[in-house]
Amino acid sequence: MATKLAEKVKENVNENRTSKDKVLAWIKENFDTTELTIIDFPILPGGTRIIDCELNEMYVYYDVLNDKITYRYPTI
Numbered sequence: 001m002a003t004k005l006a007e008k009v010k011e012n013v014n015e016n017r018t019s020k021d022k023v024l025a026w027i028k029e030n031f032d033t034t035e036l037t038i039i040d041f042p043i044l045p046g047g048t049r050i051i052d053c054e055l056n057e058m059y060v061y062y063d064v065l066n067d068k069i070t071y072r073y074p075t076i
Helices: 002-015 019-030
Strands: 036-040 048-052 056-064 070-071
Touching: 019 036, 019 048, 019 056, 019 070
Parallel strands: none
Antiparallel strands: 036 048, 048 056, 056 070
16 A cells, blocks of 8 residues: 555656656756756757767757657757
8 A cells, every 4th residue: 555655656746847857857867967068948848958078969858748758959
């Protein structure tokens, strides 16, 4: 019973995270952040611009319509 309650609390905490919190958590799970420059990109929900040491960049944001983290590379 306590385990089910703990799982439910964890789900509620995850649901209450902001778009920015979700994006930053995703970035930390998928990249070595010591090698990145992370810049706010407020045009998108939770929008974050990532630049690596070779000056490659990508934009990460929370897609509210599909309820998931999405990323895009800039087109030239």
